[in-house]
Amino acid sequence: MRDTTPKKSGRTAVWQSIAGSLRSDIAEGRYRPGDKLPTEAELAARFGVNRHTVRHGLAQLVDEGLVRTRRGAGAFVAATPTDYPIGQRVRFHENLIAAGRRPEKRVLHIERRSASAGEARVLAVAEGAVVCAYHGLSLADDLPIALFESVFPLERLPGLDAALAETHGVTEALARMGISDYTRASTRLMAVRATATEALHLHLREGDPLLRSTGVNIDSAGVPVEYGRTWFAGDRVTLTLDGLT
Template sequence: MAKIPIWKTIAERITKDIAKGHYQPGTKLPTESKLAERFVVNRHTVRHAISALVDEGLVYTRRGSGAFVAIKPLLYNIGKRVRFHQSIKALGHDANKVILSAVTRPADQEERRALGICKDEEVHVVEGIGLIDETPVSHFLAVFPAARFPNMLNTLSKHRSFTKSFAAAGVLDYTRAETRITAVVSNATTANHLNLRPGSVLLRSISINVDMDGKAIEFGRTWFSGDHIEMIVEH
């Protein structure tokens, strides 16, 4: 009978610990050094075991932070009104965003078509990371017509909220006109932002939000970690 590899035995032991509740979803596993000490093996063997658990979806890793027990994906509703922060907070979790960059530049062809603006018009482009309980779950690019919202970047830096920034510009309500969802493979940049391996499968959402007169006010592209978000399309 073939001998079971040590790394596989370690993976099975950790799996049982997770099943028994010794490690709760979202909590960090002991460090490689601690696990190596516990199982009396070298760190390479522990790393092999953790990698196997990642492949099985039981564990995920963050660069520089270690390994964590996988979290059951949260249900994110895509309906007439899509408000990421409100939806996540309604589920009892903290939601936040980190703005990576905010620039004003000429709109490209796809942005002009989505927003219904002319060739020479500019747009505000905001890039950022969406967080749930301090875990990065989405990488987004939000594009706004600069002529319609000349002070968007200033109000966004103050309110840290797209909805509040719209309200400051007189748009008190808005709805989702279109959402396209596609499974894509992450590039190195998005994988780095979401602490994933390059080549991980993501859910990409391309969307258009409109004001109550039906005029486009936001063109969005968001890449969600499929390990953390499950989308529900409402009809």
């Protein structure tokens, strides 16, 4: 933390004044969590100073945890982490609504491909069997919080890829396949670092911390229907485990 003690002369450093003004803007709701702040050039013009002085003020807010900077993207108001329970039934929209957030999913890619050895083992299909891989981005209040990839056995669920493209929701798509309910059989969590691609989608810096969740969902008969991997932005989500064995 920087020393913010006023100088003995009683005068406040200009960069401290800038930090104070922006702190007030955030407190008053002018900028909300997840919002991008004006550029350094715009702030320099607003306060009549050079960009170095603005950068010094922003660095103070970063030290305080009020602001986060992203290389090449700018400065953003730090978001309050979203509570995200992982239990026997993991439902993205329900979880976020319960946390008081507005959920959104953006489909990045839906493809048919061959199952890897690991995917085949988890889904109980032959290695090389055709699966549907569903890639997307999860957002809370317009802020990206996670990237996901869900893999489904198409021999067991023919037409699921088309259903996903039409519904953009796993629960509804599986319901079209006759699966009215599914539960989480297992979950593994691991801390990883963001790759350049992951950082781009999540508006992070390469190497920033992520939480990777790997899970298997089964139908009412205990048959695997989904193998999912999710990469959560580490500072935007608080994962809670509930009812898992």
